[in-house]
Amino acid sequence: MYKKGVRLVLTFFVLMSFWLALSQNLEPISLLIGALFSFLVALLSYDFFIKPDEGIRGRVIRTIWLLLIYIFVLLYEMFLASIDVVYRVITMDINPEVVMIKTDIKSDLGIVLLANSITLTPGTITIDIEGDHLYVHWLYARTTHFGHAAELIKGRFEHWLGRIFI
Amino acid sequence: MIAYPFIFLGLIFIFFGTLGIVRFPDIYTRLQTSSKCDTAGAVALLVGLILKEGFDSFSLRILIILVFLLFTNPVASHAIARSAAIRGTKPWRKKKKC
Structure with missing residues (x-):
């Protein structure tokens, strides 16, 4: 059982690693944009990505x-x-x-x-x-x-x- | 040059998958070839490209495409088959020899 915040952070890290793998760019502006949009998408979709009753x-x-x-x-x-x-x-x-x-x-x-x-x-x-x-x-x-x-x-x-x- | 057999195998699979779409009689049997042969062909082709390129950041992206394809291709085939079943398309059957 995961709490809400843990699920949000996990979704954020998955999205952010995808951003890093696809953009292959370590400049600060790229990292900032990636983090911002990862956070927004994680906020919208963490509830579908990790269900509350899954992931022991x-x-x-x-x-x-x-x-x-x-x-x-x-x-x-x-x-x-x-x-x-x-x-x-x-x-x-x-x-x-x-x-x-x-x-x-x-x-x-x-x-x-x-x-x-x-x-x-x-x-x-x-x-x-x-x-x-x-x-x-x-x-x-x-x-x-x-x-x-x-x-x-x-x-x-x-x-x-x-x-x-x- | 271990990559070229994989690329060749992928092309063979995709060729026969397309041939099957032309030859088979109805929508379900055509979906069979397009779901299996095309996925196997694309996987073989992308694995060949990874081996040709060597393991670097480029092949990491190809690997992401490969996993994505492995998930989406059966879902797309299933959606088409289900919509055909809901519309009431009857599956083609072999004629029994009397």
Whole structure:
């Protein structure tokens, strides 16, 4: 649980580091403009950037570390999926279906990341979300069975995201 | 010159992604290629550029673009697919052989 001021300062530091990375300029006037606008934007947006009920203090480092690993897992799976889609483009061997799967992740951010990962990986696009049910369009549907399709689509992502967001 | 295979791979992915947009039958299957192949192609291309340039401030900016792309591209595909589903576009299905 973070207090209001801590969230404001954290948002300010993230915005300011982005300003420094993008402007690459250490002159005083540039730093002043960056600090001013970082503060204004942080004032407007800290409530969306860090939710009051998210970000438990002791787990931030672990979450960032797991997210880095997760990005590499995602990139690897994404390249495998792209090679598969290239194969389907060449041969036109497709069998599209819309299937519904259920996820065990409760947190909103976790569901968003899971839906994004599903869109990027094995020939699937998330069409709609109702509660914890995801409607998924599958380019080459091997099965339409509820549980089996969920196993094939979610794969290892839910395992990793479940460790991060519960 | 480890960078050139990455750039070449990215171009191949983007080429086949675009070809898929022309060849596939309906909006959902076209989104499949544009979301996956284009993201993978762009990631490979940008990683190739980072390796070519070496690790300095320029490649830091490319890295920021890469992470941004990895977040926004699936969201855009999802938004298009959802709007098509709300309008009631039926997904194309393979004709069953009787």
